[in-house]
């Protein structure tokens with residue numbers, strides 16, 4: 359498959375004043391292939407959202423580069439940037455916060471079409487009806503307001519909004535985290551169906567591995583601004599290498615009692631340290647149950663552990 363997105367040594371540092379630098383994203387590299395779902399996972403504050411936002415220039419990168427369809431996003435000219443802004447859409451965690459409460463559902467969904475001046479009035483409303491039906495709502499909903507809908511329905515409106523401009527790539531930033539568990543699966547299934555029907559590529563951001571399990575083809579695990587492991591989804595669950603991934607995995611309840619016994623819960627001590635004062639060497643060492651002397655001195659290198667499986671940890675260095 360072709361690479362749709364190439365992220366190379368991406369950095370996003372925020373100047374906090376008084377000489378303090380917050381390294382929200384610190385030298386992250388990965389590719390996203392056309393048609394896949396790439397899951398990006400880590401506790402809150404690990405830099406996942408910032409990675410997504412920097413990729414699409416909601417934040418300017420502090421270093422490194424992002425290629426989209428082989429073109430440097432940073433150097434896109436005005437016209438190309440407009441195309442890029444259609445091709446890449448975002449879905450947010452809290453659809454309510456991202457939907458203007460004074461706009462009708464029809465206007466919300468058509469906003470992108472209006473900005474890009476894409477359709478006549480008649481085609482516009484027909485497109486809105488079609489999108490409502492595509493996401494499992496009905497055309498009767500077109501003239502209502504966001505507060506009249508449940509969380510799951512609002513997320514469907516958010517999805518319809520993103521789909522309106524026929525994107526190729528969707529960054530879904532914690533799209534199911536705020537929803538009831540019973541609704542989460544419905545939204546995941548909707549996203550999966552749309553991916554097939556519309557040939558979409560997803561970056562799916564979540565704070566725990568249970569949420570990305572059923573949708574991701576590959577998963578990247580982030581900790582404190584760093585990517586620490588990247589693997590095909592199934593392999594990440596069956597053979598997690600990084601101690602942080604192992605700890606995240608044991609936090610997922612396992613329904614099968616046979617597996618439960620073999621997977622001892624690893625409790626991570628303490629909080630994620632401040633990205634303003636990250637630990638020396640391995641950023642995970644202050645919470646790692648397997649930390650060694652070398653971990654405080656040297657930053658582990660990002661390396662290939664197996665085919666398609668990468669990790670940054672001294673335990674796997676030769």
Ligand code: SF4
Nearest residue numbers: 640643646653671672
């Ligand atoms: Fe733990 Fe060391 Fe590996 Fe970091 S490099 S995850 S501290 S063993």
Ligand code: MG
Nearest residue numbers: 402403406407
């Ligand atoms: Mg976030």
